[in-house]
Amino acid sequence: MILAGHQIAAAAVAAVVMVWLLRSRWTHAHPRPALVLWQMSGLTLVLASVGALFGFGLAPFRRGVFPSLLDLPSRWHELDLWHLAAVAAGLLLVAWLVVNQILCFRDTARARARHRLLLQLVAQPNSGALVVDHPVAVAYCVPGRHPRIVVSAGARRLLSKVELDAVLAHERAHARERHDLVLAPFQALRRLVPSSRLLTRVCSTIELLVEMCADDRAARQHGREPLASALERFHANGATGTPTGALAIAGADAHVVARIRRLRQPEPTAFPLVWPLVVGLLGVALVTSASIFALPLQ
Template sequence: MTALIGLLLLGLLLSTAVPRLLARARWVEREPVLALLVWQCLVVAVLLCCALGLLLAASAAMPELRALVFTGAPHGVEAAYGLQDSEGWGRLSAAVLAAGALQTVLALTREVRAAKATRARRHAQLESRAPELPESIEAARGRRERLVVLESVRPEAWSLPGPDSRLVVTTGAMRQLTDRELAAVLSHERGHVRARHHWLQQFARALASGFPGVGVFREFRDQVEELVELAADDRAARRHGRHTTALALAELNLDRGVFGSCPPGLAQSPKRVDRLLAGRPRLTVPHRLRLTVVALCAPAAAVLLAVAPGLGSLL
């Protein structure tokens, strides 16, 4: 049972100490895309620890499953895990981990259904306010996302992700922004759609709502909400300039504090404008590679820890 205990301890370490280090890291704002990768690797590693721990615990509790798991394994591999003498401990661990897995599935299902219902409602509202152009005209635009213009004095821009994505901009925004600023705003929203940020946000929200007492999932949700905005800002800045993007952000959010696609309070406009105007350089390529390798080591460590007893018996 050393593998199971090791997986549980590794999951505990990754879900407590590492998120605190990431939250204090100064490089995160300079590399939001890399930071998103690091957070995803961390969460995947925690979930792998739980999933592999559930498999080992269930194998200890149920001899039939244990025989199935180790079917075809070389002699001595099954004995190396010591599951035969841990049936009671295995049942308790399997019950706890199985409850967590069920909670994860239910939370993710609720989040996906709620997001689909919200998108359907917003699409319906959008169609009633702005009828779509014929498909032949839309196809000539050469864009994967349809652009919709709404009549409104309030300057706003947002995106509706999904299979039939939309980029929405109001006439107020078109009157208030210059052509370059408007292009930067649309590039920001297009970045959300093309990077599938809504999938990552749904996953993060589902984990946070399913396990409100687990700090790593709560921190993951909060960081994702902020980092996707920084990543979209960088996309717009690369194409249209930092100053143009910062001016567009400020113009759109004089009375809101965030871009139109973001819930109020999640990503503060002054902080994002200051970041764009500061123009801090990116990390060097070797530094980014080192951080990527370290991030990928987290899920790899969970897998290696699970198979270590079996590999040790073969040596």
């Protein structure tokens, strides 16, 4: 029961940090540290939710989670209805999360494989990217172990040399930093509850932060203005939208506008002094959540 209480406290810490991140303005000025907090708080919340259910449900066995689960078929009659319900909910939650994440990875991998095959047939390599002979201006990255940076003939006509270089640097940043893996768990959670406005907002926030990380890397190499003007041209051409499983230069309209504004008028928002404290607090919450799998329940 004590461990179940710790799990609830850890989940509460993660939830408070998430609300803080959703309401904060500093995240746009410092997207990378913000993403670290999002990943830590997301993992803590999921682990703590599972841990709270198992911590309460299996407490009468006074053993670790794994030995207790192995004992469950022969000792389930020792649990009362509430403990049994908590164990069942924990098992269902784990199965739901794991199966959904596997299905997400599988569907995304299939979509990317189909796209890579298509690119082999229609695209020509040029200047470190694959060029598709299509009039619509698009640029995107198909991430993975063997990423592809794709740019259309329309985009090459639309952009100047320096703008195109900035766009390609942005896409390379997505590929090199594996932003697809940062997004994957959150997108999987959204797929579980597609009608949840809160999850949609969280995913949208994290997608925007990922774009800003790639923007920052491209801007360091080629300057802020070439990337901002390239985004503006894509936006004016209505070139928004992302192939399934890819990371495009210009995604959602609102994000593109925010990114252009951020590149042209960066807000001098100070880095929050409490960031190390929050990381430490989340670290303790995360270790507390994970401890349920190592310590005997009590």
